[in-house]
Amino acid sequence: MDARVGWFGRAKRQLYADLRDDPYLGYILLAALVLTGFGFWHRIPIFATWDEHDRVLDALVAYAKIVHDPSIEGIREGLSWGRAPFGGTLWVYLLAVLPVVLVALFTGQGDAITAMRDPAFIYAHYPVWAETPRWIWTWSLTFVRLTNVVFAVVTVYLLYRLGTRLENRVTGRLAALLLMLTFGFLKLAKEGGEDIPATMCFVAALYFLVGYVQTGDRRQFYAGCLAGGAAMAFKLTLGLVVPVTVLAFLLRARIADGSLRRALWQPRLLVGGALLGALMIVVGHPTALVGDFDAVYHRWFGRFGRTNRAVGPTAPTWWWFLRTYGSAFGWPLLLGAIGGLIASVAYLARLAPGRAALRERVPGFDERVLVIGALVAYLLFFSQWHDWRVHHILPTFPLAMVVLADSLERLCGHRKRVGHAALAVVVVTAAVYAGVGVGQFASMPRDEATEWLNENAEEDATMEVYFHAFFENAIPHGMDLNYPPIDENADPCPDYIQVGDKELLYLQDIPKSQRSGEVDTAVEQRQAYIRALLDGEYNYEVVAEFGERPPNYVPHRPAPGSLRELGPLGVYPHSDQYGDEVELASDQYVAILERRGECDGSRDPAWNW
Secondary structure (H helix, E strand, C coil): CHHHHHHHHHHHHHHHHHHHHCCCHHHHHHHHHHHHHCCCCCCCCCCCCHHHHHHHHHHHHHHHHHHHCCCHHHHHHHHHCCCCCCCHHHHHHHHHHHHHHHHHHHCCCHHHHHCCCCCCCCCCCHHHHHHCCHHHHHHHHHHHHHHHHHHHHHHHHHHHHHHHHHCCHHHHHHHHHHHHCCHHHHHHHCCCCCHHHHHHHHHHHHHHHHHHHHHCCHHHHHHHHHHHHHHHHHCHHHHHHHHHHHHHHHHHHHHCCCCHHHHHCCHHHHHHHHHHHHHHHHHHCHHHHCCCHHHHHHHHHCCHHHHCCCCCCCCCHHHHHHHHHHHHHCHHHHHHHHHHHHHHHHHHHHHCCCHHHCCCCCCCHHHHHHHHHHHHHHHHHHCCCCCCCCCCCCCHHHHHHHHHHHHHHHHHHHCHHHHHHHHHHHHHHHHHHHHHHHHHHHCCHHHHHHHHHHHHCCCCCEEECCCCCHHHCCCCCCCEEECCCCCCCCCCCCCEEEEEHHHHHHHCCCCHHHCCCCCCCCHHHHHHHHHHHHCCCCCEEEEEEECCCCHHHCCCCCCCCCCHHHHHHHCCCCCCCCCCCCCCHHHCCEEEEEECCCCCCCCCCCCCC
């Protein structure tokens, strides 16, 4: 207990000292809180993404099983339920939704919790979402998202500390500011998932490891191993923290006193660090603590196929890098980050010690090698994937921003006027790009469509929807649905049919190789059905539209491999991701069709298998 109090006390004193000594830090953290938290309420009480759906449901189902059967076996079943054990995220969200569960129990609504214990996987567990009281989802998602916002703000502060430790407060301040203005970071900060907490732990690990490289303090090394283990418990791709830790050890050994062999032979340090990291990984997996090692094995070793699993279309690696980083950063910030990396590598080449001085410490060299090495390792790692989305590359954002901040600070010192001009361009354009993107959360077409249905649809109205998860549509809580697979038991002529941007993607006349895995099933049948539906052939008429309708209802995505068509992605912020990312206003078109006239029995939805 004393060790924990001592650690917390030191962290608190460091924060107070930074706020006292740096008059700008408080404003940066306050702005980070506003930007990461703005729009956290979007889609509540419905989920924003698949990740958020899985993580929140895992926590609530765990409580449901434990409340129903408060025994060791009940706890084991509760913690082991779910698509896969999501490690540290389950711990965090068990705490986040605990107030909701306690309120339900104290107000006599415990049955609403226990009823969630065995949710059927039908249309992304739609029945349990529709039948559980709305307030449970509303407050569960509120606490989960606000928890993620706190993690994001802490990440900004930790990057400030990293930049300060790397060079000075100006570098730390600029790195924190740039991360705060990175749109991809802000978008993910307001959604439940493991990406933000994993990234926070990774930045903390890097901060401690830089401290170890600079001072040789074993406590810094052990702290880095603990933080790295926590990062890995949250997210598997953070396993690259292991070679980063090894690199830190080697860099410190290079400048240690005595022979190199003696500096490298430190079994107590290495084994101790490895055991601390492994302990954190085990403790971070609740399923391991209750003896369900099969689930942990599946989580760690049953998902290696992601590197080659196609979610998006086949395209060159450079195209995926430009597409994903361009939409997350905006072109000016991305160009700045690329320039900062190149400039930093060139600076390290000049700074590197010669052969005669390989064991001598060069101020600023080793810690920069560590940071840049971590960034390059991640870029090489992702270059082996078939495709990726913004949340996959999130751990590289803080690395890129601290490298860019370091380069800009160096440029300002050598060529003040040029440096200040470059700094102004990067900060202003990033602020505009991020501000426009975050501002979209104030008016989301799916939210507006949900409100319209709440106000205009009859209490017993039925709506038909198609895409593969209920939260990827505009659906009022508890509304009667026809959802895939639509069979003979469904209402043959529902009052409403909803068509969104994802259904419209079937209308694209493109080769199958350019389609994502989400919209490559029964393309001809679904294309013909959607077009006929929109043309009024089944006695349905578009009565409300939300968002901007694509020309002739056909959305446009950049052709895979096309450099020319990537331009808009980094100019106007929107997601347009292949996968489960939340779309923004530009990709959230929703059309509500209402039945007019007699029921047309010839209508045969192409989502009935």
